[in-house]
Amino acid sequence: MYEARSKDIVLRKVREALAKSAPVVPPTPDFSADLYPPLDDDLSVTFATNFLKNSGTFVYCESEEDFFDQLFAFKQEKGIQNLFVWEQEWQTKLYAAGIHFLDDESNFIKQGDAGLTTCEALIARTGSIFVSGATESGRRLSIYPEKHLVVARMTQLVADIKEGLQLIKNKYGNKIPSMISLVSGPSRTADIEKTLVMGAHGPRELVLFLIDDIPH
Secondary structure (H helix, E strand, C coil): CHHHHHHHHHHHHHHHHHHCCCCCCCCCCCCCCCCCCCCCCCHHHHHHHHHHHCCCEEEEECCHHHHHHHHHHHHHHHCCCCEEECCHHHHHHHHHCCCCCECCCCCHHHHCCEEEECCCEEECCCCEEEEECCCCCCCCCCCCCCEEEEEEEHHHEECCHHHHHHHHHHHHCCCCCCCEEEECCCCEECCCCCCCEECCCCCCEEEEEEECCCCC
């Protein structure tokens, strides 16, 4: 008897609900629209500001020649003895500029003070660097040395991650790199007792040398 009454109550509530007008359906969101508002500042200013917030070290270079001077001075200041460079283009340029580096892969994990790599794109909104395993630096040189040095150009600056991924797609076509990583500052963790530890799972320092290659 009790079960029958309970059933009648449930059915009555269902009928009442069906008799009511349907709630207003919200409009379908436009998934093609930008998630974030447009950036007000210059991309380079926005990137530098956010990159510094991420505890990165930012070095502006007026030209390639200025980059060589800045890199030489940085090596001297930080006492870097073993700078590993695996990308042939920059090996040639650094050799011509008289900057000492190591180009082999032996003992770089133990002896590598720093590794110099290029990148795929710079994301202004997050102050992040897109790296991939498709360059000659591979997956390892940006991870094992204590200092990760990145050389990039102004023309690699984009506003958002979506545009950065599009740059990669335009460059590689259907052969998208098997490893794409978004680097936002030095490696850090606070898993143990909520104490921030730098360099726990990767480089302790992230340094970007940004070359101004935009005609003025």
